[in-house]
Amino acid sequence: MTKLKIAVIGYGGMGSYHANTILAKEKDLFEVVGIYDIDSNRQAHAIQDGLPVYENLEEVLKDSNVDALLIATPNDSHKELAIRGMEAGKHIVCEKPAVMNPQEFHEIQKVIERTGRTFMVHQNRRWDPDFLILKELYENKEIGEIFQIESRVHGANGIPGDWRHKKEHGGGMLLDWGVHLFDQLLWMIDSPIKKIETDLSFVLGNEVDDGFFSYITFENNMKVLVEVGTTNYTKLDRWYIKGTKGTAKISDWDLTGEMVVSKETQSVVHPTPIKAGVGLTKTMAPPSEEATTKKKLPKGHEMNQSFYQNFYHVVKNEEEPLVKNEEVLHVLTLMDNILTR
C-alpha cells in the first residue's frame, strides 16, 4: 500500500495532536512529511519534536511529495488554506468547524468539484466511545424506542486560550464544541429538524459565547437537548437518554453510567408513596423493585474504520467518506442560523 504523505498546517494543540498521536497510530497508511506554522515558536516546537519544518506555505504547496494537508489553524483561515491546497493538488483533512459559515463552505464545494480532490472534516467525535454507546442503544432498542436525548459537556475552565475568544477568528463554544455535539446527533437521527430554540451564554463577558443551550424537536418527534457550559464547577451527566422502556445515563468520558429498564410485568406494580420535601408523592417515588431492572450499558456501536483509515480509502477511491460534506454543511447552516438570528 502506498502511504499518503501528509503535511500539517498549524502546530498548536490540535496540529501537534494529529502529528504526534492520531497520525502516529496510522503509520501503515500515512507519513507526516512536514509541519508549517506562521508562528516561529511553534515551528521551533515542531523541530524539537523531531519533525521537518517548511519555511513557508508556498514551499508546502509546491512540494510534489505532499499528497494531503491537515489544516489545524484558526477557523477563519481554513477556507483559504483548503482552497489553495486543493488547487495545488492536495487532498485535505480540515479541523472542525470546517469554515466560518455556509457561504464559505459553498466556495470550498466548488473547488472540490473543479479539482476532484478529497476534502474531509475531522468530525472525530463520531468515534467517541460514549457516543457509540448511545448509537448502539438507539439501534438495538434495549431501552425501547429512544425519544429524548440530552447531550451535555460541562467544564469550569472558561473558553480556551487565544483566538477562540475572538469573533473574527470563529471563536466561541457553539463553533468549538457545538459543532461536535450537533454533528453526532444529526448524523444519527434520520429525521429533519422541525424546531430549534437556542440560548447562547455570555456570562464570562467575552465577545463570543462561552456556552449554549439548544432544544431541538425533530419531525419524527425526537426531542434533543444540547448544552455546552464552561462555568460548571460540578457536572451533570454527559448523556441522559430516555426510551419507551427505560432510561440510560452515560456519566462521563470514562463510560461510567447506568441503565434502568422496565420489566414490563403483566400485573401493574404500584409504587409506594414517598415523603418528598414537605409533601407526599407517588408520582415521583422510585418504581417498585419488582418493576425495573438495572442493566449494564452496552459496549457501543462498532466503527470498522478510523477517521484516517477512511480518509485514506476515500482518497484512493475505494470508499465513501464516513464524514460527508453535505452533513458538514447541514451543521454549519444550523449554527449559522443560531449565530446570525
Add this chain to the structure above:
Amino acid sequence: MTKLKIAVIGYGGMGSYHANTILAKEKDLFEVVGIYDIDSNRQAHAIQDGLPVYENLEEVLKDSNVDALLIATPNDSHKELAIRGMEAGKHIVCEKPAVMNPQEFHEIQKVIERTGRTFMVHQNRRWDPDFLILKELYENKEIGEIFQIESRVHGANGIPGDWRHKKEHGGGMLLDWGVHLFDQLLWMIDSPIKKIETDLSFVLGNEVDDGFFSYITFENNMKVLVEVGTTNYTKLDRWYIKGTKGTAKISDWDLTGEMVVSKETQSVVHPTPIKAGVGLTKTMAPPSEEATTKKKLPKGHEMNQSFYQNFYHVVKNEEEPLVKNEEVLHVLTLMDNILTR
C-alpha cells in the same frame, strides 16, 4: 388561643394527608371537625380513621362550628367549593392548582373582596428543605450571584391515578407538579419573565401532558430550566445551580448533593488537558485541584412559620399571608398561556 375548626372536603390522598399528618402537627391551632367526600368509600375510610363525617356539603356549610375548609378535591371543583364556602362564611385553604385558569381565579378574588374571608392556596413546596437550600444559596451568595437554576422532578410511574388523567378535571403534570416548581422560582426570583419556551410531553398517550420542559429567561437575565418527567427510570439531580463563583447540586429529597466553589486564587491555575472520547480537551477538563474547593451545602433558609401557622394568623388578621393570591394568579396565568397557546 382559640383553635380554628376546619372541615376537610375531599378525602383522597391529599385530604387524608392534611387531616392526619399536616393538621395533626398543628393541634394547638386547629381542630379537624369533620370530613366530607362525595365518594362513600372515602367517607367509610374517614370513619375508619376515627374522623367525624358529614352527610353532604350543605351540612358542612351550615355548620356554624366550622371556621374553615380545606379543599382537596379534583381541580375543576375547587372554584365552586371555595366560593360556596366563603359565601357561607368559611375561610379557605385550597389545594394546588387553585383553579383551572386565571378567569376562575378572578371570580374567586371577587368573592374574597365581597366576603372578607381568607383564601390561601397550599403551595406547601415553598417549605421544601431542598428548595430552602437553594433559597439560602440565592441569598447568601456562597457560590456567587446565581444566574442559572435547573429544577427537575423525575419519576417513572406515569401520571398518578384517576382524575389527573382527564383534561376536564384539570389533570396533567404541568398543573400537578409544574404549579409547585414555577411557584417556588417565581416567588424567589424578583424579576419579571422576559421569555418562556415550553414543550409539553405526551409520550404516554394521555389527553393531558405527562411532563414538560420549560426554559425561562427573566428580565434580570436569570435563566431557569424547569422539567417534570414521569417516564424517567433513572433521575437527574433535583436542582442544578450555577453561580458566578461555583456550582451546586441538590441531588434528591434526601438533600444529598455537592457544592464546588472557585478559590479565586490570584494566579491563574491552568487545567491539565484530558483525553475525552477520541479527542483531547482542556476546556472540559476538571479545574485543577488548587483552583476549587468542595463545600457542604448550607442548611437552608429558615421559615419562621409553617403554612398552617401562617394561615391561622392571617385569619386572625395578625399576619400577611406567606402565599399571596397575586402570586398564585401569576403562576396560573403562566400555565394557562402554556396550555392554551
